[in-house]
Amino acid sequence: MNVYVGNLAYATTSDGLRALFEEFGEVTSANVISDRDSGRSKGFGFVEMADDAAAREAIEKLNGTEVDGRTITVNEARPREERSNRGGRGGGYGGGRGGYRR
Numbered sequence: 001m002n003v004y005v006g007n008l009a010y011a012t013t014s015d016g017l018r019a020l021f022e023e024f025g026e027v028t029s030a031n032v033i034s035d036r037d038s039g040r041s042k043g044f045g046f047v048e049m050a051d052d053a054a055a056r057e058a059i060e061k062l063n064g065t066e067v068d069g070r071t072i073t074v075n076e077a078r079p080r081e082e083r084s085n086r087g088g089r090g091g092g093y094g095g096g097r098g099g100y101r102r
Helices: 014-022 052-062
Strands: 002-006 027-034 041-049 073-076
Touching: 002 052, 014 027, 014 041, 014 052, 041 052, 052 073
Parallel strands: none
Antiparallel strands: 002 041, 002 073, 027 041
């Protein structure tokens, strides 16, 4: 089961997240999501657990608890939605800009 963890402190690492959830069972993966440009944590992450019952127990026991000075939100992750082209306009360079002045 994939678990969403929100409101993480910026200092929380993927290893710290893994250690937190390993109390409840086997953790397949743990990732704190970071900004592509700055590398800074975005304040949320995902933990994948091998056993659904262990994941549900972790959600129940950890949701609303304080970790690294922040009250975290823990729940079952929703499936990732397919992303369409942002903005709804066609892609490519210079699309829709018009001509130059003569």
